[in-house]
Amino acid sequence: MARIAWITDSTAYLEPAFAQEKGIHIVPLSVVFGDRSYREGEEIDEATFYRLVRESPAPPTTSQPSLGDFVALYERLKAEYDVGIAVHLSGGISGTVETSRQGAAMVGFPVHVIDAKITTYPMAFILKAGIRLAEAGRPVEEIVRHMEDVRDRMRALFLVRDLSYLHRGGRLNMAQYVVGSLLQVKPILHFVDGRIVPLEKVRTEKKAVARVFELFDEAVRNVPRARVAIIHANVPEEALRWQARLGERYDHLDVVVSTFGPVIATHVGEGTIGFGWYPLREGEA
Known part of the structure; x- marks a missing residue:
């Protein structure tokens, strides 16, 4: 059975315990207040975010992960896994999904990158649907097809x-x-x-x-x-x-x-x- 690396980004807002249990690799997007950038889930939590929104003179902006972030991740995963399955927030609202594809191609690590065409917890639903099939021993191609089917019903x-x-x-x-x-x-x-x-x-x-x-x-x-x-x-x-x-x-x-x-x-x-x-x-x- 293929060793599958599970990847998503921080906007899936996965439960931390579940992400740790399943070994899911989360690539953070960032929130920017003025000249300070905070990596979501690592350098800023929700309470701090809303405090800064109220205290900052200008509203925040956001930024997607860099190509280097994905290259570094996929270089590491390539040594440990046979294949990756990644679920990212919609390509209609962020370039994250395309940057993930580019990073995998540069490294030469086979990653099935799924555009969720949505964001927040529905991404977690898609990811969990795939993990359930993987734990049942289903082949990678079937898992990806099922995840895309779940995506299309969302x-x-x-x-x-x-x-x-x-x-x-x-x-x-x-x-x-x-x-x-x-x-x-x-x-x-x-x-x-x-x-x-x-x-x-x-x-x-x-x-x-x-x-x-x-x-x-x-x-x-x-x-x-x-x-x-x-x-x-x-x-x-x-x-x-x-x-x-x-x-x-x-x-x-x-x-x-x-x-x-x-x-x-x-x-x-x-x-x-x-x-x-x-x-x-x-x-x-």
């Missing part, structure tokens, strides 16, 4: 509360930002072809939350089973309320709570919350 809905982050990221122009703020518009975002785009714009917080649950219900109520992540940006109590609400309504969902870590929170803003999920096929573990 969906997400996110409710953004602070429009200033979307404005700074170029997803709202100034007029949309001003009018949206005045009218209390709350965008509901999703992924299309690996890019974050508005699905609907709903007036008032209460109606927007209700609409997210309505859209989610339409997606999951008729599937036999689904894995779901509730993902939040520094609103843990609300995330737990959402989890309890799902528990009261559904008995066929496997639900976890995760976060938008510093890199992704830089772009969506504090208070953002939503779902990432995929339906399971009949008999799928």
Whole structure:
């Protein structure tokens, strides 16, 4: 059986214990405040990030791993493993996935690099699906096909509360930002072809939350089973309320709570919350 190296980047926001147990290699993206760069998961945690957001005169930016980061990793893994499987955040929002491919090619280490076409915990779902098959002794090609199939079933809905982050990221122009703020518009975002785009714009917080649950219900109520992540940006109590609400309504969902870590929170803003999920096929573990 091939010795598989598992690789992802920090925006999967994997549980540290799971990553350590499975020996997953995590390449960090970075958050930049002024002239100081912090490697996500290594040099900055969420509490420090939100403190710096409040204290810094200018908003943070982000940067992807360098080609050198991947070359160094793959040089090391080449000596220990037969093949690698890497899952990275969408190529539609970051160049990380392409840099990973370039690094593997430069080193000559065979890595199946999967563009998740999404970010945050859905990446962990994809990675875990592959690990389950590997532990069942399935061949690498079958594992990769299954991971890509899980990727293609993945969906997400996110409710953004602070429009200033979307404005700074170029997803709202100034007029949309001003009018949206005045009218209390709350965008509901999703992924299309690996890019974050508005699905609907709903007036008032209460109606927007209700609409997210309505859209989610339409997606999951008729599937036999689904894995779901509730993902939040520094609103843990609300995330737990959402989890309890799902528990009261559904008995066929496997639900976890995760976060938008510093890199992704830089772009969506504090208070953002939503779902990432995929339906399971009949008999799928």
